[in-house]
Amino acid sequence: MSDLSAVARSVEVPLRKALPVLKERGQREVFCGLTGIVWLHRKMQDAFFLVVGSRTCAHLMQSAAGVMIFAEPRFGTAILTDRDLAGLADAGDELDRICVTLLERRPDITTLFLVGSCPSEVIKLDLDKAAERLNTRLLPKVRVLSYSGSGIESTFTQGEDNALKAMIPLLPHSEEKQLLVVGCVADIVEDQFRRCFDQLGIGPVSFFPARRAADLPSVGPNTVLLLAQPFNGETVRALIARGATALSAPYPLGADATTAWLAAAAAQWNVDAALFDTVTRPLVERANKGLAKYRTQLVGKKLFLMPDSQLEIPLARFLHNEMGMELIEVGTPYLDRQMVAAELALLPESTLISEGQHVEKQLDRVRAAKPDITVCGLGLANPLEAEGFTTKWSIELVFTPIQGYDQAADLAEIFARPLDRRARLKL
């Protein structure tokens, strides 16, 4: 019992008093919240995401989703035209028409998300109301929900937060003691964690979001939240408002952090320390074996994280604490202290965290600091490489399974590969 609660307690350190945060305003080189659709629609296979926006939004989606592998993807854009803006067409009627045609083509869809964009928000198109109206027509076969993915309201991964938050009113109430893992993780990660929780005797366990949008977890005063992603602050707060309790733990990136993460749940279920050790020790050993190889490649290397996915703080913690990298600057689109309290506690005192962005000034700092590796968005990676910097584009981090013991080495490899490549090429 004793050392387990120590593990759990060690991450419940209160907020750091002094942590240098550089707040910047200027050009932000970050995707908008629409981008979340790219992984959300892969996770929830019975959901369709309809962006109500402009040609720009549609173009962003297809650029972020990459090559169009899915001939008919489970997302699309209702593009506003001059007629809609001039009020020649009733936006409500138009939207209804599009949704109905869409759903006729896709009988497998049970949940339709109407996703707001900058244009729909600026013209004050009420998508909540539209969803309500459509529900009276489409329920129980299809449920329509709405949320905002707009770039004036949300960055990149905040889209997931908004989508999940929109689902919360639908979650059934439950008094049962249960664990709810919050944040989208790949199916393979979900399965690994499930096995772990089973072996530890922790349960029942649900994941939010589940593989089907229609499979909604329940929530109530005895629901314990374990957070898998750092960007779902609004969702977590809404779940807390429904009575749930959130555990404080670092995010499960890396072996040590995964142990701490599991320990936070184990403590709630009074898992015997010996059992915890029996279950996790072989996993930790395997993870460490995988990590060892990359540690030698990464140790002492200077790391600069530009703000993008909101995963920057947990990543910095992992790469510093477990891989021995030196942190130059840790950028984050916005700092949600509540969500990263346990992470901040584990960072070295002197870490420079920057919030927001002025991309030009930040690039100047990259040039001055000459990091060994810079984590940045896709638009910046090649130009920085051309200037002689080694980069890792951060979007890969939200599309690749990186959480848990068995992905720890994969996560390290993501950063080691560009260095390895640079070392190999004699060009």
Place this chain on the structure above:
Amino acid sequence: MQLTLWTYEGPPHVGAMRIAAAMRGVHLVLHAPQGDTYADLLFTMIERNDRRPPVTYTTFQARDLGGDTANLVKAAISDAYERFSPQALLVGESCTAELIQDQPGALARGMGIPVPVVPLELPSYSKKENWGAAETLYQLTRALLADRIPAPGTPRPARRAERPSANILGPTKLGFRCRDDVVEITRLLGQLGIDVNAVIPLGASPEDIKRIPDADFNIDLYPEISRVTSSWLQRTFGIPHTTVIPMGVRATREFVAEVAKLAGVDASAVLAREHPGEASLDSSQSRLPWYSRSVDSTYLTGKRVFIFADATHAVAAARIARDEMGFTVVGLGTYSREFARDVREAAASHGLTALITDDYLEVEKAIAEAAPELVLGTQMERHISKRLGIACAVISTPIHVQDAPARYSPVYGFEGANVIFDTWVHPLVMGLEEHLLQMFREDFEFHDNAVASHLPNMAKVANVAAAAPSAAASVEAMVAPAENAVVAAALPPAQAITAAVSANESITTTAPAPTNTVSTPVWTPDGERELQKIPFFVRGKARRNTERFAKEQGVAAITVETLYDAKAHFGR
């Protein structure tokens, strides 16, 4: 509202970016929210540009609205001017800023920036990317030439230079093979003794634009981008421009003649190396005429090809397909509505009705119905074809990373024709291979899933794509050719040498027609047995044709007789 899954063109401000990114000494300030910065990756990832597009985004947020967005614009403009010291500044806005009406162009003009400031109006809710590029090039050219515009009726000044010169108008970033086409056309002009005065906008500075009137004529190389500007230059400065697109051997010869006339030079030396109608390797500077006439290519005869692209490349490709490859064009269309008339005319000459749409699903449906053996299209059609199991070559924007090759690969000019021959034939089974297949078709090692020896296993591509387990695959694919994801053909090498069949046909035999739900006549066991005796690489077509014939004739059960009746009916 218009439901869109994939779009052929981005919004008009992306067109403006294509102009700015192509140039030196130009900077674009875009009033736009943060998400719109995604457009940078089109340039840096798809085309592997080694610098960021010269664009500053204001990235305004909701909390700025109703407050000081105008000041944000001004700050962005003065910052951009100070940091990048451009020789000309473009100022535009994206869809969202258009709605809040800050008039960034007017704001910029009032700021006393000491270089030309060109405000752009890019109506996001009615126009698209190519329009935006054309408009930007036009506005920039107009602004920079404002003080050189002659009074109406002024005759063109007599030529001073000894050698005639031309401007090449239209090549941009993120276009189709622009980099190499410019080299090829420059080389061709060199053969004719014509200098290139300026290439606009690719690699040009504002100073180069100011030199446009020094040339004798303009080459309107990419009309979607350059026609508005070249027409204006003709109207205002009296500078004539070309009309022929030098794509394909015949069109290139015509282009040479047109250019020679405009330049007042003698093209006979160049054209003397062109021997239309003659069958030999040295009948042309291009190897296409001989390759196409060589016996191996007999097998290309009448291949059914479906073409969908921007107007310029679609029309040129259709002509090449018919006149230089001996294909049959079974579908022709474009997403370039501004040039729909040209495509309609071309389609009519092929006995077709043009498909003018930007709806990807409509194109997919038309392709499925036309059941071509080869699709010449864009990145979109590559995916449609993959899904339908049809061979495909990309001939136009929108492109993906594999369409910006490292090697020299123009599609214009004589070398371009060679490139076209290779790229169009590559996805098809080669003649000699098809011949071997015929000979060996009774061999048990041949089966419907064998593919051409030089191709990856297409059936696997389709499976990999359909079963892509996570979004990771889609991102990987964004920066790596989708083909990389393909497991190499699983045939043992000895077998692979002779086991070759057109992937398209092997798959069309099994692929269900996705959009056709009309009831299909039933095959009798006899009929089905007879069908199996037909070589598998044409079996799909035989099955389709027979079913179509049966349906037309109202035959419910397909017998051996129906099969041969259909064969007689459709016989090539």
